[in-house]
Amino acid sequence: QKEVEQNSGPLSVPEGAIASLNCTYSDRGSQSFFWYRQYSGKSPELIMSIYSNGDKEDGRFTAQLNKASQYVSLLIRDSQPSDSATYLCAVNNGGSEKLVFGKGTKLTVNP
């Protein structure tokens, strides 16, 4: 079973700070990488996808991918209390559409 590892957290940051979430994966054949946000009691919601090495920015979110190091990260700038949630890293299994999920990192943004 291919593995995806995330810092278990919880991660606590003050409002306005940068939150940094990290993820490593074991399958070198993985091609697609995703970050999902899951509020308590809700379903996961896709917030970022990245396929190529480097950075991808979308508003306050930046995803970073380093395939050589098998490492994916998510930066949240100007963190808001509404960003408080569990963030799931997901990686496709080989070349398939199936995703393997990390166990998630719980983020709390303190006002």
Next chain:
Amino acid sequence: NAGVTQTPKFQVLKTGQSMTLQCAQDMNHNSMYWYRQDPGMGLRLIYYSASEGTTDKGEVPNGYNVSRLNKREFSLRLESAAPSQTSVYFCASSTGTLYGYTFGSGTRLTVV
């Protein structure tokens, strides 16, 4: 546009009872999935269907069966529920490797 619809949202079963979780998507996606989510264990794949008429086992298939009734619908059946199947169940669908999944709202199942 409803996306992925799961029913029921909540269910309590007695050990040994059976039930079917329903999932339907209206996005014309080929692939559909059933995951379970448990505290400390993350999302684990139970079964998936890459296209209408095909199903395959995931990481934790024991105690479950699935049916891909048509392109829209993918059901998950528990034939004889056990307390270990107490979990939150998510259905998801996807189209291609670049787009990730769209999840349903989940079914919270308790087996007593």
